[in-house]
Amino acid sequence: MQKIPLLSRVQAVVVLQAGMPLSHYGLVAVTGIMAALLAWYPGHDALVLLALPAAWSKSRGRLACFTLWAAYYLTGARDIPVVCERFFAGYHDLTAPVAFTLGIACWLLQALVLALPWTILKPGPAASAMNHAWRVALAALVVTVPPIGIIGWLSPLQVASALYPGWRLAGMVLGMAALGVAGLPRWTRKVWLAGALLTALSMCAHWQWTPPDSPVRWTAVNTALGRFDQSTYPSLYARTLRLRAVVERASAGGARVVILPEEIAGLWRPAMILWWRPDIERMRAAGQTLVIGMDIGVSTTPFRYTDSAVVTGAGRGRADSRQPVPVALWRPGSRTSAARGDVGQAFLTIAGRRAAMSLCYEDLLWWPHWRTLLDRPDIVISLSNGWFDADLALPEIQQQGIASVARLAGAPLLRATNR
Secondary structure (H helix, E strand, O other): OOOOOHHHHHHHHHHHHHOOOHHHHHHHHHHHHHHHHHHOOOOOOHHHHHHHHHHHHHOOOHHHHHHHHHHHHHHHOOOHHHHHHHHHHHOOOOOHHHHHHHHHHHHHHHHHHHHHHHHHOOOOOOOOHHHHHHHHHHHHHHOOOOOHHHHOOOOHHHHHHHHOOOOHHHHHHHHHHHHHHHOOOOOOHHHHHHHHHHHHHHHHHHHHOOOOOOOOOEEEOOEOOOOOOOOOHHHHHHHHHHHHHHHHHHHHOOOOEEEOOOOOOOEOOHHHHHHHHHHHHHHHHOOOEEEEEEEEEEEEOOEEEEEEEEEEEOOOEEEEOOOOOEOOOEOOOOOEEEOOOOOOOOOEEEOOEEEEEEEHHHHHOOHHHHHHHHOOOOEEEEEEEOOOOOOOOHHHHHHHHHHHHHHHHOOOEEEEEEO
């Protein structure tokens, strides 16, 4: 009996089970990969995201559908293994090989979780156009809002900011409608009319759109201080002195509001209050405001803290991260974990302006910014600390994500990062 090669046997199984050649899976995989690269870093064209529901509706079978979306999410989130290795090994939580293995597992798992709703909601070949449309909209919503939306990066709903800048909630709804129309299997006369209407509304939004200017004398300071060693008081004091020098230079340059990156001050201790007091009092007397990222302890056993942005100097306020990054900071049930802030937090008032805050990981998500869809802020402020990913695609994708939020809200964006 002749022995059949392994590859031929695998191909035969796929053809028999899926009823299609391997070339179809290769085509949809390439589509997902190209969509990720063109829509996100190194590309920056969110309109390409419309190709995903279009390819989804044309893919033959759920396995092909899963291949499409898994390829998209694997490509867009390709930095996860390296980020895990650098983060956990940098803090000596895990060895580098173990951290990289954890990163591989997280990378594969996130693609599986995010691709499943699209796979499950894939309609049959005889489904109506309306059936396709509502399934696309529902899948886009499921991967964007909690619980799956906790890892809801790379959401196709980002296309809304490219199509309808400044239109907030209406723009988001119309963006969802555009995804639904793109996912229709056949372009009938009614579909053409719907597409023409959505295109006309997009043109109207762009005609009305004027990029907003940032407030005068507001300065977001980018630093290159690397990882913060908080193991000893000498290292804490040395970092504090460097930060104080950064703030003093910005204040001397005439800045009315100085914004520093996320977690740049580390865990806020009683000694740090003493060290920062002269600067805070000087800024208060000069009518200047400091926005600084820090961790604030909540409980000691188990240890819980908030990843926060604190407004001090001439102003006062605080915003807590509504979703600290899972696994790295947010670890429910462990001895140490960041605590999630209230998702209903109002805008902060800084120097008379209403500011929507975004803390690091929130830049990648939509749902923490729900308030910007209902009530336009005067400015969107992003604080990030990416000492472990400066040379990767992730910070570019993160920047693009929060820029989309600000664009849809019709507000200027100021962003302070640490590398």
